[in-house]
Amino acid sequence: MRLLLxxxxxxxxxxxxxxxxxxxxxxxxxxxxxxxxxxDSADFPTPVHPRMHTPSLDSLAKRSFVSRRAYVQQAVCxxxxxxxxxxxxxxxxxxxxxxxxxxxxxxxxxxxxxYFKQQGYRSIGMGKIFHPGPLASGxxxxxxxxxxxxxxxxxQHWTERKHSWYAVPEAERQAHPLPDDQIAEHAINKIKELAxxxxxxxxxxxxxxxxxxxxxxxxxxxxxxxSDRVNVPDNIYAPRNMPDIAWSKxxxxxxxxxxxxxxxSGDINTTLPIDVTRDLRRGYYxxxxxxxxxxxxxxxxxxxxxxxxxxxISFWGDHGWQLGEHGEWCKHTNFELSTHAPMMVSIPGMTxxxxxxxxxxxxxxxxxTLVDAAGLPTMPLCPADSTKTELCREGESWxxxxxxxxxxxxxxxxxxxPRDNSKIMGYTMRTDRFRYTEWVKxxxxxxxxxxxxxxxxxxxxxxxxxxxxxxxxxxYAPATKxxxxxxxxxxxxxxxxxxxxxxxxxxxWPIFQHL
Numbered sequence: 001m002r003l004l005l006x007x008x009x010x011x012x013x014x015x016x017x018x019x020x021x022x023x024x025x026x027x028x029x030x031x032x033x034x035x036x037x038x039x040d041s042a043d044f045p046t047p048v049h050p051r052m053h054t055p056s057l058d059s060l061a062k063r064s065f066v067s068r069r070a071y072v073q074q075a076v077c078x079x080x081x082x083x084x085x086x087x088x089x090x091x092x093x094x095x096x097x098x099x100x101x102x103x104x105x106x107x108x109x110x111x112x113x114x115y116f117k118q119q120g121y122r123s124i125g126m127g128k129i130f131h132p133g134p135l136a137s138g139x140x141x142x143x144x145x146x147x148x149x150x151x152x153x154x155x156q157h158w159t160e161r162k163h164s165w166y167a168v169p170e171a172e173r174q175a176h177p178l179p180d181d182q183i184a185e186h187a188i189n190k191i192k193e194l195a196x197x198x199x200x201x202x203x204x205x206x207x208x209x210x211x212x213x214x215x216x217x218x219x220x221x222x223x224x225x226x227s228d229r230v231n232v233p234d235n236i237y238a239p240r241n242m243p244d245i246a247w248s249k250x251x252x253x254x255x256x257x258x259x260x261x262x263x264x265s266g267d268i269n270t271t272l273p274i275d276v277t278r279d280l281r282r283g284y285y286x287x288x289x290x291x292x293x294x295x296x297x298x299x300x301x302x303x304x305x306x307x308x309x310x311x312x313i314s315f316w317g318d319h320g321w322q323l324g325e326h327g328e329w330c331k332h333t334n335f336e337l338s339t340h341a342p343m344m345v346s347i348p349g350m351t352x353x354x355x356x357x358x359x360x361x362x363x364x365x366x367x368x369t370l371v372d373a374a375g376l377p378t379m380p381l382c383p384a385d386s387t388k389t390e391l392c393r394e395g396e397s398w399x400x401x402x403x404x405x406x407x408x409x410x411x412x413x414x415x416x417x418p419r420d421n422s423k424i425m426g427y428t429m430r431t432d433r434f435r436y437t438e439w440v441k442x443x444x445x446x447x448x449x450x451x452x453x454x455x456x457x458x459x460x461x462x463x464x465x466x467x468x469x470x471x472x473x474x475x476y477a478p479a480t481k482x483x484x485x486x487x488x489x490x491x492x493x494x495x496x497x498x499x500x501x502x503x504x505x506x507x508x509w510p511i512f513q514h515l
Contacts, residue, residue, distance in 0.1 A: 152183055
């Protein structure tokens, strides 16, 4: 009898030890890394005041692997999300806009939730994960989910608002719950349901809409950011010597009635009035704190249901956002503020004490990271032509960084943004010290490097706000030549184990204070 009991206990212990890890997959929209846990970081290239109130994300960061230098592959919703969720870059997915569906223009690529579904997970999605609608994702890519996809019932009421920001009185919120309120409530109910069957692993994706325009949030969150404490940018001018092609006229923001009434042109070296800039920044901050609060209620419910010890939690924002720096707004550029976004992963038993990485990472890294963290079959590297390859990756798993295995890591990361209906492509590369960009003719999904429309080089060691384009400065000619070769060689040559990998010491180049 004792042997039988001991055998049973050992079997239960073995089953618990090897139980598949769940995944709680959290997403925010248009979120630059201006968050509480970034407050003291030198990696955020703009003065931050007042201190951001994000207690839920701060708490999650303390038990996560936090990449403080994570970069998106393209700074707009659908291309960025498609890239992350397929593990492939825009030139592979062929998604550069809000209307193209990768399964139609790229290939029948397996997505992150679809892969977990194939591995026996219950895959559940809600809110904004893929870019929604019939064009960009075939209505949220149904093949990726085991359960019917959920969108909030009040979206139409709130999307009809024409003001760029709105602080919602509590009475109106009760009459018409905000979409993110309903998404959080749905997520909490799903967690309660999932807890009833602990034998079934799940992949639960929760996509919050905020702080995306319009900045709509319960009015109480404005109390966190008194108007007289909200600063405006100290660099309301475009970067010196910036090529015109790098600029976006922020039509997304100018389409709102209150901004349209200002007759803002969006032209280079114009900006919005100071009071409008301050109000927009205050509204954006309040929307972030509102999203953070809801995210906290979802994570708390996961813990309350006893699922925390066996659930990986990832969080990311789909790209950064410009709040008047350089006189620029929204995303749609290759600047640091557009391409830099928050990303973290909490893995029970591995990141409990918190880990902060200053390594350069990319959003295509998350898919293979979650696969490895969950103990699923590892994804192969994509071949040069992966059109017919359903499952592969163009990023690197973070697990060697999390385990501290040592070895080299990539020293440069890549983003891009199209112009002129994708006839021109801006390819940008971030190294430890520099951001280097070439705007080139683009045809048949390939760059024509010799047909240049502009070059940018920003030295973050002396110019973290990217105020001075030094690409044409003679003193930077050696750096420009090296960076151009690395950019054109592409992401494969940046992989540590690639024989073509060309690495250099960022401090080898002198600092030039007077240009």
